[in-house]
Amino acid sequence: MSRFLNSKLFRYLSVFLFLNFTTPQIKSSSDLAAWVLKENGVLELRTKSNTNLKAYFQKANQKYGDRFWIDFPGELISPRTIKGNGPVKEIRLGKPNSGRTRLVIEFKDGTFLNALTWKMIGLDQNRWRIKLFTPKDSFKKIGEGSVDKKIINNNSNQNSSYVDNSFYDYMQLPNVTRNKFSVVIDPGHGGLDPGAIGIGGIRETDVVLEVSKKVKELLSEKGVKVSLTRENEVNLDLRPRVSFANNLNADIFVSIHANASRGKRKDINGLETFYFKGWRGRLLAKRIQKHILIVSPGSPDRGVKQGKFYVIKNTDMPAVLVEIGFLTGRLDSRRLEKNTHRERIAYAIAKGILEYLSKIE
Numbered sequence: 001m002s003r004f005l006n007s008k009l010f011r012y013l014s015v016f017l018f019l020n021f022t023t024p025q026i027k028s029s030s031d032l033a034a035w036v037l038k039e040n041g042v043l044e045l046r047t048k049s050n051t052n053l054k055a056y057f058q059k060a061n062q063k064y065g066d067r068f069w070i071d072f073p074g075e076l077i078s079p080r081t082i083k084g085n086g087p088v089k090e091i092r093l094g095k096p097n098s099g100r101t102r103l104v105i106e107f108k109d110g111t112f113l114n115a116l117t118w119k120m121i122g123l124d125q126n127r128w129r130i131k132l133f134t135p136k137d138s139f140k141k142i143g144e145g146s147v148d149k150k151i152i153n154n155n156s157n158q159n160s161s162y163v164d165n166s167f168y169d170y171m172q173l174p175n176v177t178r179n180k181f182s183v184v185i186d187p188g189h190g191g192l193d194p195g196a197i198g199i200g201g202i203r204e205t206d207v208v209l210e211v212s213k214k215v216k217e218l219l220s221e222k223g224v225k226v227s228l229t230r231e232n233e234v235n236l237d238l239r240p241r242v243s244f245a246n247n248l249n250a251d252i253f254v255s256i257h258a259n260a261s262r263g264k265r266k267d268i269n270g271l272e273t274f275y276f277k278g279w280r281g282r283l284l285a286k287r288i289q290k291h292i293l294i295v296s297p298g299s300p301d302r303g304v305k306q307g308k309f310y311v312i313k314n315t316d317m318p319a320v321l322v323e324i325g326f327l328t329g330r331l332d333s334r335r336l337e338k339n340t341h342r343e344r345i346a347y348a349i350a351k352g353i354l355e356y357l358s359k360i361e
């Protein structure tokens with residue numbers, strides 16, 4: 001990911017979405033099927049499956065208050081305006097140009113919106129959520145249609161192995177006893193060894209370092225002591241990674257990598273998690289694998305396997321090596337270059353780790 005995409009300014013101007021699946025070029029009706037802005041300030045959407053959304057935020061100007069809007073493929077039949085309440089001035093459904101639908105939420109003056117922290121989350125193939133504000137006083141929900149209705153999508157080729165799980169509780173990470181566990185996260189490669197180089201030059205070392213840092217942040221919030229084998233782009237041999245973990249007497253060791261296929265085949269995608277031996281390592285691998293698959297719909301499950309990688313073979317504690325996708329694969333690389341997906345992978349790994357820790361405590 002380029003520095004430009006990472007910059008806060010950029011994120012401030014437009015809150016970008018992930019899950020860019022193939023979208024047919026010609027759309028007849030709007031991809032937006034239902035929406036609701038709930039009492040807690042969370043906007044939920046139901047769309048056609050695998051749609052391509054774009055979301056934007058713009059600060060108030062002379063004409064408008066702060067606005068958040070999302071563009072959907074497909075033309076809206078009847079543009080309309082819905083009166084708001086609380087901090088919401090009004091909600092408009094319009095067609096910015098033919099063949100597109102725009103959902104605009106305009107806020108009243110003086111509403112404090114922390115757009116920097118906004119994150120659109122894909123709950124599954126056709127549902128989305130984003131927390132826009134925390135109501136100071138009461139806010140009455142506004143919406144059209146049912147966002148919960150399931151769509152059975154038969155013509156989705158990319159998502160055949162999609163795990164049909166709800167993400168509603170996904171951001172909820174399990175609790176474990178605080179200050180009890182110590183975890184070593186090992187971002188693969190680094191420095192002169194960039195690891196796999198994928199489509200468009202995406203580098204494994206960058207992806208896994210970012211994911212690892214986020215995992216650390218999430219676990220730390222839960223009172224888990226986390227140590228990274230490297231915090232930046234340094235060359236680090238395998239042996240010191242292992243002795244680092246062994247000296248710390250950590251409870252678990254998780255090495256994070258991204259894959260490359262021989263011949264850089266774009267059709268090879270998927271996720272896999274390795275352990276060396278023991279039921280603990282296997283359990284940890286299974287938990288992590290389960291959750292990374294959930295946030296990577298359509299990417300093949302290459303399974304939980306035994307592996308003899310140096311770092312998992314020589315560490316004293318249960319140890320796994322997770323491959324979060326193929327940087328050479330079209331589907332995986334397109335996702336892994338996005339910040340939002342990296343964050344979701346980090347959530348998934350943290351969730352797997354916390355589930356494991358809560359099982360063994």
Ligand SMILES: [Zn+2]
Nearest residue numbers: 188195257258
């Ligand atoms: Zn690697």
